[in-house]
Amino acid sequence: MPDDRLATAAALPAFAALLASARTQQVLAGVSRRTNLTLAGSTAVVVGDGPLAAALRRALHRIGTHVVAAAGPRTRVAAVQDGLRTLDPADLADLAAATGELLGGGRGHLLVTGEGHAPLDPTRLTGVLGDASLRATGFRRATRGTPVRPGVVRLGSSWVVDLPTPLPDTLEGADALSWRVADVVVALLLLVAGTDAGPDALEEADVTLARLALA
């Protein structure tokens, strides 16, 4: 499927919800497993404007994490209605200072989603950082950090968590949840196979996908 069609697919309600939900659980399980740090009681800055950022914010908020939405104004106003604190992306230029204070001396979480934001420089951030994005577009490629434990490297004043890739990267040993993400993607591809993958076909496929998921 071409990139522009992929972008359209990513906006399909059922597909986006299923994909974001599966990825959110993959990310949170990954953070928990890699860091052994608490989510409840901690502060987490979630950077991004799309369905993945929304799913992460929702799950973390329900768990008891103090969620800060770092996003554009429309997402921020929705986040405020949900009782979340927000951070203006304009402050992203000085995110190290902002997150250092927000994240309790840099010991909270910062999750980037790559949705609606340019790749951030992890060397300028503070906290326990994770790239939740679907295409590894959340961070600029970083210089190699110092390993502190399996799956975590220290980079300047932050720690970067190596989260599982959304889709299986090997047949053996891939993160188990990545197969669920793959399931959602492959299901949509099968549903649009043989069509022109135009807006109507995608819409119809999304409704069918929703019905299949509910069943």
Next chain:
Amino acid sequence: MTSRIADPARWRAGRDRLDWAAEFMPVTAALGEELATAGTVAGLRIGVSDVLEPKTANLALTLARAGASVVVCCVGRDTDDEVAAALHHEGIPVYADSRATEAEDRANVLALLDHLPQVIVDDGSGTIRLAHATRPEVLAGVIGATEQTTSGVRPLRVMQRQGVLRVPVVAANDARTKSWFDNAHGTGQTVVLAVVDLLGEPLAGAEVVVAGFGPVGSGVARHAAALGATVTVTEVDPVAALQARFAGYRVDTLRSAAARADVLVSATGVAGTVGVDDLLALPDGAAVAVAGGVWQEVELEQARARGARETGRSGRVSALTLPGGTTVRVLDDGHCLNVSAAEGNPVQVMDLSFGVQLAAVEHLVTHRETLTIGVHRLPDEADRRVAALALAAFGGALDTPTPRQQESLEAWLPRPAPTAPAAAGTDAASDP
């Protein structure tokens, strides 16, 4: 120095993980400093019997740095060999080997008791109880013990009722700073995300049944619901069941709820919570996990005795085909999932629990002349002290009661009678 561990050469990897955990354990560090400065535990022999992973290792190191002679033991199933090696490298005798048999586990606990500990820091009360059962002579020199689990405190209270308990015990588990956080938030997060990890399936849309709505069960329910699961709670206590209903969960009997469960989590800490007939009620493919932490909380042995057999295994997930023909997935053979399939509860949450343990040790030692034999609560003042340290670390500030509030808190007289009404026509009573 004597130790029984798997491989002393693995200390460096363990050391790295201890350092990582220490970064997030400000409460343990602060209380350790206080113990060291005051010399409270200097020269004392302290036995730490706990799940051996980076946080507990930091607790042992903290006590050692405060001047105590510390010895550590752990059953093989709960031992991280890298961490054991790191502690051994720091000069602490360790009796813990992940390959240990049940008999060797018991020998390792007895080896700890051979060091004649004056204070026992326990998890599950197995060491305290074994000392009573097999080494009563050791108890003569024991100042006291601390116990940090619900399932460990329960038998100690039974021992007290039956008059067989011989040392003072502080029920660290019952401190608010412990049970309201470690049990609820810590175990909730670790168990639910371990379930997601092991099954490789999102919980969104799944029917999750949680047996027990104590602190652990409520935490499991909340984390499962946060990930999009539909949660049903089963309880034997009507008050807890009502709490679950008011928290927004469906409440049902276990047998009825099991019939529609995708995942069943036992969170009671009581053996036999999930019986064979409950297992038989589960749909084909359902998963069963334990968050409580006692042997046979899910009656797997009885199920096998009635003909259930393992028909497949993938890592820590086994397929158990039941006599009726359905197959359920058993996570980590029914062991307590947050300990066995993950790295234990989150670091900052365990920091609170170990802060409570340190406060309990201090209480035992400083009140050794007056503490009676029995199970004691940690004084509220100590509980508050640990919570205040943690609050500062997480980011938060406290009010202090004003004199007016203090006066109100200590008042008992009814409100004084109202004064006589003002003369007619001079106040609001004359308004239309």
